[in-house]
Amino acid sequence: xxxxxxxxxxxxxxxxxxxxxxxxxxxxxxxxxxxxxxxxxxxxxxxxxxxxxxxxxxxxxxxxxxxxxxxxxxxxxxxxxxxxxxxxxxxxxxxxxxxxxxxxxxxxxxxxxxxxxxxxxxxxxxxxxxxxxxxxxxxxxxxxxxxxxxxxxxxxxxxxxxxxxxxxxxxxxxxxxxxxxxxxxxxxxxxxxxxxxxxxxxxxxxxxxxxxxxxxxxxxxxxxxxxxxxxxxxxxxxxxxxxxxxxxxxxxxxxxxxxxxxxxxxxxxxxxxxxxxxxxxxxxxxxxxxxxxxxxxxxxxxxxxxxxxxxxxxxxxxxx
Amino acid sequence: xxxxxxxxxxxxxxxxxxxxxxxxxxxxxxxxxxxxxxxxxxxxxxxxxxxxxxxxxxxxxxxxxxxxxxxxxxxxxxxxxxxxxxxxxxxxxxxxxxxxxxxxxxxxxxxxxxxxxxxxxxxxxxxxxxxxxxxxxxxxxxxxxxxxxxxxxxxxxxxxxxxxxxxxxxxxxxxxxxxxxxxxxxxxxxxxxxxxxxxxxxxxxxxxxxxxxxxxxxxxxxxxxxxxxxxxxxxxxxxxxxxxxxxxxxxxxxxxxxxxxxxxxxxxxxxxxxxxxxxxxxxxxxxxxxxxxxxxxxxxxxxxxxxxxxxxxxxxxxxxxxxxxxxxxxxxxxxxxxxxxxxxxxxxxxxxxxxx
Numbered sequence: 001x002x003x004x005x006x007x008x009x010x011x012x013x014x015x016x017x018x019x020x021x022x023x024x025x026x027x028x029x030x031x032x033x034x035x036x037x038x039x040x041x042x043x044x045x046x047x048x049x050x051x052x053x054x055x056x057x058x059x060x061x062x063x064x065x066x067x068x069x070x071x072x073x074x075x076x077x078x079x080x081x082x083x084x085x086x087x088x089x090x091x092x093x094x095x096x097x098x099x100x101x102x103x104x105x106x107x108x109x110x111x112x113x114x115x116x117x118x119x120x121x122x123x124x125x126x127x128x129x130x131x132x133x134x135x136x137x138x139x140x141x142x143x144x145x146x147x148x149x150x151x152x153x154x155x156x157x158x159x160x161x162x163x164x165x166x167x168x169x170x171x172x173x174x175x176x177x178x179x180x181x182x183x184x185x186x187x188x189x190x191x192x193x194x195x196x197x198x199x200x201x202x203x204x205x206x207x208x209x210x211x212x213x214x215x216x217x218x219x220x221x222x223x224x225x226x227x228x229x230x231x232x233x234x235x236x237x238x239x240x241x242x243x244x245x246x247x248x249x250x251x252x253x254x255x256x257x258x259x260x261x262x263x264x265x266x267x268x269x270x271x272x273x274x275x276x277x278x279x280x281x282x283x284x285x286x287x288x289x290x291x292x293x294x295x296x297x298x299x300x301x302x303x304x305x306x307x308x309x310x311x312x313x314x315x316x317x318x319x320x
Numbered sequence: 321x322x323x324x325x326x327x328x329x330x331x332x333x334x335x336x337x338x339x340x341x342x343x344x345x346x347x348x349x350x351x352x353x354x355x356x357x358x359x360x361x362x363x364x365x366x367x368x369x370x371x372x373x374x375x376x377x378x379x380x381x382x383x384x385x386x387x388x389x390x391x392x393x394x395x396x397x398x399x400x401x402x403x404x405x406x407x408x409x410x411x412x413x414x415x416x417x418x419x420x421x422x423x424x425x426x427x428x429x430x431x432x433x434x435x436x437x438x439x440x441x442x443x444x445x446x447x448x449x450x451x452x453x454x455x456x457x458x459x460x461x462x463x464x465x466x467x468x469x470x471x472x473x474x475x476x477x478x479x480x481x482x483x484x485x486x487x488x489x490x491x492x493x494x495x496x497x498x499x500x501x502x503x504x505x506x507x508x509x510x511x512x513x514x515x516x517x518x519x520x521x522x523x524x525x526x527x528x529x530x531x532x533x534x535x536x537x538x539x540x541x542x543x544x545x546x547x548x549x550x551x552x553x554x555x556x557x558x559x560x561x562x563x564x565x566x567x568x569x570x571x572x573x574x575x576x577x578x579x580x581x582x583x584x585x586x587x588x589x590x591x592x593x594x595x596x597x598x599x600x601x602x603x604x605x606x607x608x609x610x611x612x613x614x615x616x617x618x619x620x621x622x623x624x625x626x627x628x629x630x631x632x633x634x635x636x637x638x639x640x641x642x643x644x645x646x647x648x649x650x651x652x653x654x655x656x657x658x659x660x661x662x663x664x665x666x667x668x669x670x671x672x673x674x675x676x
Contacts, residue, residue: 052521194381195548199592203602221522227596251596258523265522267555269578269595273326276555278526 013040014183014215015064015102020077022059022068033059035239036077036290041183046209046216048230048247050223050262056239057219058107061185064217065104066094082182099130103176104185108192110168113160119146119171120156126178141178148211149174149204166197170204177208184209185217190225202229224266227251235259240288245298255300258285326533326555337408338369339542340393340427340510345402347385347392347566362388363566365635366402370510373540375532377557377574379550379589385566386546390514393544394429395419406510425455428503432515434495438487444498445483448472451505468505476501476531493524500531504539511535514546529556550593554578559646562586564614572640572647582621582640582649584613617652 022034034056041047049057062068064079066086079086081101089097106112114122120142127138143153149170160168169189176184186205190198206229209216220226226233227247234244235258243256254260261279291299345366351358362385370376380386391397393404395411395418403410406426415423431437438447448469452458458465470480476497487495496516503511513532517525533556535541547553553560554574561571562585570583581587588610591601622628622638629636636651 052523195550195594196381196588196592199594199602200607202594203604222594223522224594224596228594248596261523265526267526267551268597269551269554269590269593270597273555273575275326275530276526277530279523 013042014045014082015217016040016078016080017060017064018078018080020060020063020079021075022056022063023073023075025071025073030071032075033072033239034063035288037236037239037241038077039234039241039244041215041217043182044209044213044215045232046218046230048218048220048226048233049236050220050226050233051236052221052262055236057236058187061104061187061217061219064185065098065102099126099176099181100179101181102183102185103179103181104187105173105176105189107188109172109189110160110165110192113168113172115160118157118159119163123156123171123175123178126175130179145174145178146171148177148208166193166201169193169197169201173201173205173208177212177214180212181214183215183217185219187219188221191220198225205229222266223251223262235262237285237288240301241291242285242288242301243299244291245295249295249298253295253298255294255298257303337405339372339374339406340544341369341403341405341408342389342393343367343403343405345389345392345404346400347388347397348400361566363392363399366563366566366568368561368568368571370542370544372509372542373536374559375536375543375545375557377545377547377553377560378563379547379553379560380563381548381589384563386548386563387514388566389563390429390512390544390546394427394512395423421455425506426508427510427512428506428508430496430499430503430511430513430516433519434492434499435487435519437499438495440487442486443483444485444487444490445469447498447502448483448505451502455506457505457507472501472505475504475535477527491524492520493527496520496528497531500528500535504535504541508541510542510544512544512546515548516545517552518547518549525552526555532556550578550589562589567635568650570647570649573645576641576645576647580641580647582638582647584610584617584652586649588614613652616655620652622651623653 017040018038020034020037021032024031024033037056037060039047049060051057059068059072063074064086066089068074074087081097086097113119120139123142123145124135124138127133127141128135133141139156142156146153146155151167151170151174155163155167163171173189189205190201193201202225205216218226218230227250230247232245233247233250234241235250235256236242237258243250243254243259250259251263254263258279261277264276265278267276285303288301291301294300345363346361347363348359348361350356351360366389368376368378378386378389388397392399399412404412406423411423414420449458449465452465452468458468469483473480473483478494478497478501482490482494487498490498516532517528520528529552532543532545536543545553545557557574559572560574560577561568562577562583563569564585570577570581570586577586578590581590588607591607591610620630623630628638630651630653632653632655635654637648638651640647640649
C-alpha cells in the first residue's frame with residue numbers, strides 16, 4: 001500500500017501530488033523549498049498540512065494553484081486533479097480550474113477585499129464573470145451565499161471596512177465556495193483572528209464542508225486546531241513530509257521527534273502542570289529519508305541520531 | 321518527558337509589599353479632532369498586584385486593553401487615573417513626567433516582536449553592553465563586564481560566541497532570548513512580557529516560557545505575562561487575571577481559574593481554545609447564551625447569597641471556592657460602560673480591533 005492510496009473519503013482521490021519538488025533559484029545558489037512531497041486528498045476529505053514558517057507548506061498550496069512566481073520553479077513531480085495534469089494546463093484551462101475546481105483562502109484574506117467596492121458588488125462579479133449569470137440572478141445568489149455563512153444579506157451593501165475582521169473572513173470563505181469547487185485550500189485561515197472568532201469560523205467551515213461535500217487542504221502551524229478539523233494530516237519539516245497518518249493517530253501517538261516536539265509545544269488545558277520541552281534550540285534534521293509505514297496507515301520518516309546511518313535522518317545538535 | 325509537577329508559588333498574602341501593584345488604573349484616549357470631547361475608555365479601575373517572585377498572566381482578546389495596561393505600567397503611556405506602586409512607592413508621583421532611570425532598573429519590558437526590538441545594525445554584545453553601561457551594572461573593569469556578558473548569555477541559554485552575531489543571524493527564539501538577556505542585564509525585579517512568544521515558531525515557544533519560569537525560580541524575578549493564549553498562561557503563571565473591555569472580570573490561581581471559570585467571558589475564552597481532547601464540543605446554542613451573558617447578564621450566580629452582595633452599579637468582587645486560591649469574579653450583573661473593547665462581543669459574532 002502506498003501513501004497515496006490511504007485516504008479517508010472515497011477511494012478516488014480528488015488531488016494527487018506525487019514527488020513534488022519546488023526550487024527557488026537564485027543567481028548564486030538555489031534553495032529547495034519543497035522536496036519530493038507526495039500526498040493525496042480523497043473526495044470530501046479534510047487533509048491537514050502542518051509545519052512551521054518556512055517549511056514549504058504555503059509553497060505547496062501555491063504550486064497546486066499554479067501561482068508560483070519567479071524565482072520559484074517546479075523542479076519535478078506531478079500534480080493531478082481529478083485525473084487532469086495541473087502542471088500541463090494552458091492559461092485558458094487554468095482560468096477555469098482556479099476558483100471553479102480549486103479555490104483558495106489566503107492567510108490574510110480578509111484584507112484582500114477591494115475597499116472601494118461593496119461586498120455585494122464583489123460577489124456578483126464572481127457570478128457574472130465565471131458563471132455567466134445575469135446581474136439579478138447573481139445578486140440573489142450572493143444573498144444566499146452570505147446566509148450560508150450567517151451574515152445578514154443586507155450586508156451586501158456594506159463596504160469591507162464596515163465589517164469586522166471575523167465577518168470579512170467569513171465573507172471571503174463564502175466567496176471561495178461560491179462556484180462550488182471540489183477542493184478548498186485554506187492557508188492559515190484564522191491566524192489573524194481571536195480564539196473565540198477562530199473557533200466559530202472553523203465550525204462554519206466544517207458545516208459548509210458537510211453541506212457542500214468539498215475536500216479541504218488545511219494549512220496551519222496550530223496542531224490542536226489541525227487535529228480537531230482534519231481527517232488525515234501530514235507534518236512537514238524543511239520541505240519534506242516527516243509523518244503522515246490519520247489526525248487522531250498523530251495526536252495520540254506522534255512517532256517522529258519533530259512531530260512530538262510540535263505536539264509538546266501546546267500546553268494542555270486540563271490536568272496537572274507538567275514540564276514540556278518543545279524542540280531544543282539548534283536541533284536540525286538533515287537528509288530526511290522517504291516515509292516508511294510504521295503502523296497501518298501511519299507513515300514516518302525514519303530517524304536516528306547516528307550520523308553513519310546513511311539512510312536515516314541525521315539529528316544535529318541534540319547532544320549539546 | 322518527566323512527569324514532575326511544576327511548582328507554583330503562593331506568596332504569603334499581604335505580609336510584604338507587592339513587587340508591582342496597580343490601583344484603580346484608568347486610561348482613556350481622545351477621539352476625533354482637537355476640540356472633540358469624545359474619548360474611548362481603554363482601561364477602567366484596574367487593580368492588580370504581583371507578589372515577589374510571582375508570575376501573573378493577563379489574558380483577554382485583542383482590544384481588551386491588555387497591552388494598554390502594559391504600556392501604562394511601563395510608563396510608555398500616561399495613565400488618566402490611578403497609581404502604580406513598586407515596592408509600595410507610587411512611581412507616578414515619584415517621577416512625575418517620565419520614567420526615571422531608577423524606575424527602568426526596577427522594571428523592564430520584553431516585547432512581542434524580537435525582529436523589531438533589536439536594532440539590525442548592532443551586534444548582540446552592543447545591546448547587552450549598553451544596558452549594563454546605562455544602569456552601571458557592568459562592574460568596574462572590562463574583565464568584569466566581559467564576564468557579566470557571558471554570564472547573561474549562559475543564563476538565557478545562548479552560546480557566549482553569539483555575542484558577536486547580528487540579529488539577522490539568529491532565529492526568532494534566539495532573538496527573543498537576547499531581548500530577555502537585555503532586560504536581565506539591568507537586574508530588574510519585575511519583567512513585563514507582552515506576548516513574548518506569539519511571533520515565534522511553535523516549536524521554540526515552550527523553550528522561552530521555560531526560560532521565564534527558570535528566571536523566576538532562580539532569581540526571584542516577578543513577571544507580568546500578557547497573552548491571548550490561555551493554555552500558555554496556565555502553563556507558566558501562578559495566577560491569571562482575565563481582562564474584558566478594559567476591566568478585570570476574574571482573577572485567581574491559574575489552574576483553579578481555568579477549571580472553575582466563573583465569569584461568562586472567561587468561560588467563553590476557555591471554551592474557544594482548540595483542544596483535540598474535546599473535538600466537536602462546539603455548541604452554537606451554548607455559545608450564543610454565553611455571549612448574551614457576557615454582554616447583558618440577567619442574573620448573577622451569587623444572587624440571593626446573603627454573604628455576597630450583588631450590584632448592577634458597583635463592580636462587586638465575589639470570592640469563588642477555596643479562599644486559598646484567591647479566586648474572585650466580578651458580579652455578572654455589573655456592566656461596564658462600553659469602552660474600547662466593550663463592543664468586542666456585541667450582538668454579531670465578530671471580533672473587533674477597536675482603537676488599535
